Amino acid sequence: MKYTEEHEWLRVDGDLVVVGITAHAAEQLGDVVFVELPEPETQAAQGDEVCVIESVKAASDILAPLDGEIVEVNEKLLKSPGLVNEDPLGTWFFKMKIDDMSVLDDFMDEDAYNEMIG
């Protein structure tokens, strides 16, 4: 698993990259009450705001970690946004198709991420 500075986790699943948020991010956000997902088959550029997470406290965005096409979104989150808090590492938001998987090497591994969040 790889991690971004925006507190997302990235997992490779065949030719797709699966994206979720870290336990640290979920804890900082607090109880999630609403998730807005992108439409499938959306082209996204790295840094695009593709999802919105509303917690009891505030709204925050999930940024596309890479350039690519969003091919699938986790519609379970629409009915059960609390899954993000219950199991952050097991709860994905969307899956992206990217051209070159080798760019994943540039992201942090678990040790580097844990060091970043201190």
Place this chain on the structure above:
Amino acid sequence: MGDLKRLGLHDLHVELGGRMVPFAGYEMPVQYPMGVMKEHLHTRAAAGLFDVSHMGQVILTPKTDMAALVAGFEALMPVDVAGVAEGRQRYGLFTNEDGGILDDLMFANRGDHLFVVVNAACKEADIAHMQARLSQVATVTPVTDRALLALQGPQAETALARMVPGVAMMKFMDVGILDSDFGALWISRSGYTGEDGFEISVPDATAGNLARALLDMAEVAPIGLGARDSLRLEAGLCLYGHDIDTMTTPVEAGLTWAIQKARKPGGAREGGFPGAGRILAELAGGATRQRLGLRPEGRAPMREGTVIFDAPDGGNRIGVVTSGGFGPSAEAPVAMAYLPAGTSGTVWGEVRGKRHAATIAPMPFHPTSYKR
């Protein structure tokens, strides 16, 4: 956290795992490990303990007689102070010459003096205001050696009565000074959650022991500012500086219930408070805008600052949300906004560039359960 003041119970909040944030000049617990949602629901189901020691506690003692003090205090707000019996508390509003609200507060008649509780962010201004305006009739004494705790929820009475049996006899808005193992407690049956409950002024020296004794009870959990806000929002209660301020009048804010008959047009002591011209006119003829409840469709909250329109596209900007969020008990987003008087049906709030429908709804959003 820089120049922030610390609560007397700061160490207890840290020990309980409270996440401390700046609020009204204090380091305050916004939540504990339970989290905002569960803290909110726990308060509605059992009992929640809140540390609200940041609020201003003030004693007004008469310089000559109580009648003069009461008349002087009445001259600061559109509220029937003289009609509050000994041992009773009432909600009040300091107004300015334009009819705007300087602060909202609670005051109690304790026989030979008044006890006043004001908002933390306004307390210095309120004290100066009272000292200036009541100098002939009252000595204004800030209480600086007592903490203020709130115990709220359907099991608050059961929990507190174990230590202070007398509270079981109290009704909503009763006040009393009750002896306990923690010294003399100044207790009112009131709160800011829509639930039954108590607000307890306790000497600093014994406040920690009282808080720990309450927290040791199975019913009681510590509750932070986050859930305090969602609880009061569901109860339809105003937050000063957000839903009411110097630019809003009591009539616009829907607080006409706080203006008793004696001070209204035709009443025994009509007017005679700052801003009476405008407020009496609005009482008679209505205000042009009013604070209304909103229930947004779907699950996306409309937070403070969300602009409200009268159409799904185009149309007119008709108001702004002053408080809004997700209501854990309502299981849906809820909000308050100032809108043209008489607005009903559906309006549209712009969230992240998209308009979402919301229905004008009565408040409170969750039924209150005061023990009257």
